[in-house]
Amino acid sequence: MNQYPEYSTLNLPKIAEEVLADWDRLSVFEKSVSSREGATPFVFYEGPPSANGMPGIHHVMSRTLKDIFCRWQTLQGKQVRRKAGWDTHGLPIELSVEKELGITKEDIGKKISVDEYNHKCRETVMRYTDRWEALTRQMGYWVDMQNPYITYENKYIESVWWLLQQLYKKELLYKGYTIQPYSPAAGTGLSSHELNQPGCYRPVKDRSAIAMFRVKLPANNTNKNAAAVFQTTTEPVYILAWTTTPWTLPSNTALAVGNKIQYVLVKTINPFSHQVVSVVLAKDLLEKYFPAKNAELKFEDYKTGDKNIPFAVLGEMNGADLVGLRYEQLLPYVLPHENPEAAFQVIAGDFVTTSDGTGIVHIAPTFGADDMRAAKAAGVPPMLVMDENEKLVPLVDLRGKFRSEVNDPQFGLAGEFVKEDYLSAEQKAADLEKQKQYMQFIISDTSKLSYLSVDERIVLKLQNEGKLFKKESYEHNYPHCWRTDKPVLYYPLDSWFIRASAKKERMAELNQTIGWRPESTGTGRFGEWLNNLQDWNLSRSRYWGIPLPIWRDEDETEELCIGSVEELKAEIDRSIAAGFMTENPLAKFTVGDFSKENYEGFDLHRPYSDNIILERNGKKLFRETDLIDVWFDSGAMPYAQLHYPFENKALVDERKYFPADYIAEGVDQTRGWFYTLHAIGVMLFDNVAYKNVISNGLVLDKNGNKMSKRLGNAADPFDTLNQYGPDATRWYMISNADPWDNLKFDPAGITEIQRSLFGTLYNTYSFFALYANIDGFVVSDKNQTELSKRPELDRWIISKLNSLVKTVSERLNDYDPTPAARAIEDFVDAHLSNWYVRLSRRRFWKGELTEDKQSAYATLHECLSTLAQLMAPFAPFFADRLFRDLNAAATESVHLSLLPAANANAIDLELEARMELAQQYSTLVHSIRKRKEVNIRARQPLGRIMVPVLDENFRSRMEQVKHLLLAEVNVKEVEYVTESGVFVKKIKANFQLLGKKLGKQMKAAAAAIAAFSQEDIALLEQQGYFDLQLEGETTRIERNEVEILVDDVPGWQVATDGRLTVALDTEITENLRAEGLARELVNRIQNMRKDKNFEVTDKINVKISANQLLNAAVNNNFNYICSETLAASLEIVPELPEKEAILVDLDEEIKTYLHITKQN
């Protein structure tokens, strides 16, 4: 039986299938972890996917990336546990359930109970689990799918609650009033995730206006500078502020200026009321509203309706001078309930720019996030009024309608939707009739009136009252609710927040210790994000997610944050004692029992948690109905996957399974998972959650377009794996582009990898197996030739191999897989296959099992075996097959093996350098032989090559590799030429050295040097320097500051490449000719052997018909011919019968009959 299996074809998908079966049979994955018990751990965290959607080709990419480093560290001897996970909560799941059931959010609790709804979510979320498992398995991604963490499980939730309670105890969890995207049509707040769904930001045309806010004079409470400027005018002074949402103007309570922005006071005429006024705006924007040419117009010449309006700049001040200035309320429908005396003043805002508008921003703290922040900082109240329930509310209600306070006798407004889009056609028509009624006081002919939106009417009102400076329509992107298609409102809502901003500096500081790939994402996108960190809005008004574990009474005086099931159970008992609850849903729960059964007897989700009423000081506490952001779920995974701190406490506390050494996800997770992991890690453990992270790019189609089902260009991951096999697919994805760049996925690239890498390796292995089996040779420790005693070629490839191990190790230890994969490709193709195997071929099939042959076997075996290990992280199936075929007795799997570090002693850079010399010369000589004017086939031996000796090293290097070079190019001798008269030299400046020395003179010097004569060069070489005349000065050029090359050897066929030059003697002597013929003859005999399907080892008898031109060639090379062709006998016979023999052409003139038979 053959020791080394031989295959007839290479079938990568089949290999993968078979190896996968072996892995299952032998439990290789489990062993790869258990066999390293006690070893240094390598901690990897799996970012949980949602099994709610089908896996795509990009998941093959990201999972390959994850897998590579885990397998690599295993090869290095580390223990790599990796737990799979499932992200189970969140909006997408709610949506798919609603779609399936044909319901909307409003129906929850009506058509379907919350309970039923959540049950449905629980089912739906794991719908495609089997597809994910199949993909994971088929592509060879090793992760423990038997014991995944699942975010909806009670243990997981309990850990999350504990983390939240920790935040609460550190006072990092608070309830606040903030401005959030809100969809009045859907009656729900929206997350930024929802706003970023495709198509949500749409260009809309809004009515924009510049309103005029009248300054209260004298400006006694402001800076003297501003007061002085205002004294220069007797006209009323107005501040100009631009808005694209006039409906927020009734809620204006402040105007913001930039402290460092320069402002001007301008005297002009109101284009609508034609009143002479003075206005304040940013100096930078003066030209925009007041073209310079109009400065020459005279006020007294102005006539009503003139397009060009005169103006005069009265004075200048900076933003800080304006702060504190009071102005009259623009639309005095109602005053803020709190601190009305602090309203209507100028404040500073760092967000103010002069890129748009007037450089002064209208502030409505109830409808803008920036506005709210700035107003709060300045002590300006928001426009909140007391409602019927004695609660403070904004002027727009939750349906998106103005409250009754905004009642305008002429323009309506009260009770109306602030955005036209919220109205149906019928409502519009009805409203139009009303408008016709009350607007007849302003518009004489109302019959032609069309519906005017709230914005339009407010602008009209300002215009009527002389408070409008400019109006126009303005097109910008505005977010829409993806469910109702209606524009979103920014609206103040109650929310629970994590005070992330309090730990901003620490997060930034620790971020600098994280190894980011690519680095720019860490410093750039992620770093910037941390620098501008806002508090984390944790609340979600949904149903399917982890409930916020906070209970409050109605007065908001008592508050409880629960951190464990144990605690909750005790609190419920207390509530029962107070008579608030009748039974404890956690009655069966046994504290301290972490069994599955114990934790499956209850549910912490809504509605169950909603039904729990707790007690404090005799008051009833109800749960805050919000759920938490699902990003918290996944960010909590380092702890919650372990049920920390209830179980596995030491793993985290003693930093054994925390932080992760490595994580990887798509770049879109930068502000998702990467952030939430980091935030929780820093806030609660003052530690990074991961030490290294790769954010991988997208997988695009081959034309660089995003893959989508709609376009039909999405590659199916299963089809791809089936067709090309996981190894080639994985290899292609990693070697083609750095993982953080986008990948243009082209199956043709996989085919290329199949052929160039796997095909070549397969051929190389087959070659090895073929001859090793023939010789019955099994490579083992016992028959290893000592490295120093192996031939040059063997030591060279072993040196190359160890250099490769070094490179691959460095790259992979640095989380840089692409150069590692490419280095392997280069080794296999350029070195192992195209040089080592090519030059060693005859060593394998020639003669007996000599020491040289054993050395060749051992060397090739070591190369292939080590390659299998190096490739194992990338191509786990093929590598395993190769490794086991080579080392059948020794191992169950390459993935259980240990890769030794590169052997520094085996690396001989000098040897690598001289072999490169041989490779380069070989190419040069081949190219001369192929020339049209030469055209001598490789089988024809030639006498000699000549090489000019350029330095001392050169000759000794060449001597050591010349036998390989000469054999490869079929030349007898190499001659060294030292006397310079034989060849023509060329000289070139060394730009790097001379450039630094000469600076500006470089150009002239380079030209002068290039123009050197042969004598000049000789002189320079002789004395070691040359005095060059440059611009009248003498500049000394040293020998090392120029490069001298051989340009030509007159009278010879010459080839050069950079510093290397070779000349070929093309004369064919009688002897050479005879030898060439003998080689031709060998070749023909070999072909016949092959045609006759003889075994490689068969001995033959050869008969050749006599031919005068040939006889000498045969006789002189008799032994050579016999040994090459395994001829037991070789006869020249006078004649061969045509029937048996074949007529062959040996060259243009010589033909002969050949006859071969197998020797029995």
Place this chain on the structure above:
RNA sequence: AGUCCCGUAGCUCAGUUGGUUAGAGCGCUACACUGAUAAUGUAGAGGUCAACGGUUCAAAUCCGUUCGGGACUACCA
């Protein structure tokens, strides 16, 4: 709109601290080789290094601006 990434041959990509013929593989064309053969070798064609401007003796490389592709963030009024 902002931040970040990418733009080098028909395609996929290299290109060190700036240094003078800008490389490789694939593909294409031609020739050769034939006991690795669904391989292999040699040669050829193919480039305004996205564009413009600047710094420098010298720019694919450094700095600006613009254009194109992508991601993330974003109601800046």
